[in-house]
Amino acid sequence: MANILEVKDLRVNFKTFAGDVQAVRGVTFSVKKGEVVAIVGESGCGKSVTAHTIMKLIPTPPGKIVSGQILFNGEDLVPKTQEQMAKIRGKEIGMVSQDPMTSLNPTLTIGTQLGEVLRVHQGLKGEAAKERMIELLKMVGINQPEKRLKQYPHEFSGGMRQRVLIAIALACNPQLLIADEPTTALDVTIQAQILELLKELQNKLHMSVIIITHDLGVVAGFSERVVVMYAGKVVEEGNTEEIFYNAKHPYTWGLLKSVPRLDQDRSVPLVPITGRPPDLINPPKGCAFWPRCEHAMKICAMYEPPETEVSPGHRVSCWLNAEEVKKLTAKAVD
Known part of the structure; x- marks a missing residue:
């Protein structure tokens, strides 16, 4: 695909x-x-x-x-x-943000905020926009959608506000x-x-x-x-x-x-x-995780690990899986 x-x-x-x-x-x-x-x-x-x-x-x-x-x-x-x-x-591309309370404008009704997306991107106004807004609120599981369109974010619970954000994100498919x-x-x-x-x-x-x-x-x-x-x-x-x-x-x-x-x-x-976590103004020279890793080796602090495909579609960046280290380990055992 x-x-x-x-x-x-x-x-x-x-x-x-x-x-x-x-x-x-x-x-x-x-x-x-x-x-x-x-x-x-x-x-x-x-x-x-x-x-x-x-x-x-x-x-x-x-x-x-x-x-x-x-x-x-x-x-x-x-x-x-x-x-x-x-x-x-x-x-x-639609986006659902982290905090539904701060993502919604507290001074505007839910209908105004949802309707803006439809107006800007699809040119919908009046009854056509209202019908689509009601459809969207029903789709995300909000009861009494006509009443809810006239309400403000503070009148909704956290879960309902998140559903409104999902409706806004999906308004234009x-x-x-x-x-x-x-x-x-x-x-x-x-x-x-x-x-x-x-x-x-x-x-x-x-x-x-x-x-x-x-x-x-x-x-x-x-x-x-x-x-x-x-x-x-x-x-x-x-x-x-x-x-x-x-x-x-x-x-x-x-x-x-x-x-x-x-x-x-x-x-x-x-x-x-x-x-x-490391300071990203001055990130570590090698693998960024080595100071916290109980499996860290000397090479981890010196060089960034290469990306290794351990199976189809499964990739990892860690010296434990790198072929170079595996060969050296096998040689040391021999």
């Missing part, structure tokens, strides 16, 4: 008084048409910056795309102006939906409802989805492929089953160990990843 999105060697910096923060350092991944891809990693790993860069929403300055390509349907978005991107955002931490501010039961809704809409509309999260448990039954990021880089990528049952990077092992499991004895404590 053809790729709808290809991100190639993307690098994004943010200028600060202390120096340039290298937030995204050579990220490469792709999304096929109709595919659900999860980007996971702890806070500060660059996953949200990557998503906002795809939408060209990073503030410039201080943010800057240093290099790389973002190919959407074969067309590079990097050189496009904000005026050109305004025709793509909302229409071709985009080919790609980016959901940036869509369940972070919600309780567990509402999280499950939102993920179920997203999956149902993805199947119904046949769109591609990128879901960004720090919680691997969230994406277990939702995504088809997982991209694991650390310190602005992709450290492992593979289909969801491979990542959960045959992960190869110590950082991915750490993420999996820190998630509660139903098949595990509750007396077994969760194992957090020790240490702190």
Whole structure:
């Protein structure tokens, strides 16, 4: 199946008084048409910056795309102006932001905010726009849609506000939906409802989805492929089953160990990843994870690990999987 999105060697910096923060350092991944891809990693790993860069929403300055390509349907978005991107955002690529309370304007009704997308991108006004808004609110599971259109964001619960954001993102039937931490501010039961809704809409509309999260448990039954990021880089990528049952990077092992499991004895404590993420103004010389890795070798602190394909579609950047180290280890054993 053809790729709808290809991100190639993307690098994004943010200028600060202390120096340039290298937030995204050579990220490469792709999304096929109709595919659900999860980007996971702890806070500060660059996953949200990557998503906002795809939408060209990073503030410039201080943010800057240093290099790389973002190919959407074969067309590079990097050189496009904000005026050109305004025709793509909302229409071709939709986005559900992290915090529904701050993403919605508290001074405008839900109808005004939802109607703006339809007016700008589809030219719908009056009754035609109202009918479409009612249809969208029903689609995301909001009762009494006519009444809700006249209400303000503060009159909605957190889960309902998130549903409104999904309705706004899907108003123009985009080919790609980016959901940036869509369940972070919600309780567990509402999280499950939102993920179920997203999956149902993805199947119904046949769109591609990128879901960004720090919680691997969230994406277990939702995504088809997982991209694991650390310190602005992709450290492992593979289909969801491979990542959960045959992960190869110590950082991915750490993420999996820190998630509660139903098949595990509750007396077994969760194992957090020790240490702190690196300073991205002065990132480590070798593998960025080596100071926190219990499997680190001398070579990890000296050189960046090459990307190794351990099985079809399953790639990892770790010296433990590099052929050079395997050969040296085998030679030492002999």
